[in-house]
Amino acid sequence: MSPRVSASAAAVTREGIVRASVDQASREGLEAVTIGRLAERLDMSKAGVIGPFGTKEELQLATFQEAAGLFRRDVWDPASEVEPGLSRLEAICEAWLVHLSGDTFPGGCFLTQTAAEFDGRPGRVRTAIKDISRLWEKVIAREAKVAIEQGDLAENTDPAQVAFELDAIAQGVNQAIQLRGEKDATDRGRRAMRRVLGLT
């Protein structure tokens, strides 16, 4: 009954499944992740893959949560060490742009991808996506509010509007990269974000 020092074998296996699922979902969508192909890729049986989760919906939820953690690691964690306010907003934007052009998610922004996929399908997955999306908007708006209070953003600025616009720009960058293959998407995104933040 004592807590383990190392993770159990099952936990390690589960983690490997989730990681493969994130990779697959990033490329082709969360619904296109099938248990059979995951099993083939991991050299396991279908029962062994779905076992730790029970149902595919649970696997999808675990996959999304893992992806949300990776986004947080890439974008929020580095920025959280910067002083709150405009500086942190700058750090968030820069980390965001690097994240979108990086290889954490080979198929592009996980949240945008899954949001488009599930926004018309009620269920626990959709709810999870919506919650993360709202949370992230609030995080940005909070920093914008601090920036306003510190006099780094115009007094009449609406924090939620800043969050909305930065989020929209990130979606635009993602589509420019993933669909149209534009090399200068990151530069365009940076310019747009800096304008929203009243920089230069």
Place this chain on the structure above:
Amino acid sequence: MSPRVSASAAAVTREGIVRASVDQASREGLEAVTIGRLAERLDMSKAGVIGPFGTKEELQLATFQEAAGLFRRDVWDPASEVEPGLSRLEAICEAWLVHLSGDTFPGGCFLTQTAAEFDGRPGRVRTAIKDISRLWEKVIAREAKVAIEQGDLAENTDPAQVAFELDAIAQGVNQAIQLRGEKDATDRGRRAMRRVLGLT
């Protein structure tokens, strides 16, 4: 051999299938449109549904082209009657916002939806989506260029940047409506678009 005055029976049937497919794809995605469910919905056999197209990929292409036509009808056609330049850009943005909050596509922006779904899957559908996306960016950039020449936008404005930002805002509005259910998404989008166009 003489051309018909009225459409053939097959053409009428085909149009009905495509319309049902657009509706379904808007809600759940282009890949989630299945021949069996279309048949059930239209009270036809599966063979009758797929017959006019041959393969599902052809049906997907026809579905996307139909949706592109609806977008054009909603957004471009009304604006095309306005004088080129900034006024037309305003008209496009307003029609765009109405389109996004309207019921042409019950599941939201068709292009955003299918772009996210197919940007990682090479093929003719992806190419068609990419082409339309690039074309629309060019249409906006062209109007921005006219606006600059007419002195209605700052001389150092980059037309492609204007197109990028307006498109990004539209994506943001769509996600705010479809995923987060925000009632004021249209207002936020309008404010952001007007700022990009340098209006009040």
Place this chain on the structure above:
DNA sequence: ATTAATAGCATACGCTCGTTCGCTTATGAT
């Protein structure tokens, strides 16, 4: 050494998918 729990495999289930094939109507021209 024996036992109990864990981890994962092999198999099979009912279902839906896209596609194919032959047949039956209905239409329209001669």
Place this chain on the structure above:
DNA sequence: ATCATAAGCGAACGAGCGTATGCTATTAAT
């Protein structure tokens, strides 16, 4: 009236889907 073409149905196919059921190793505790 006859006949050829058009239009779509019914049935079947092989494949892949998510899930459930036993069973077999492996591990860990007694």
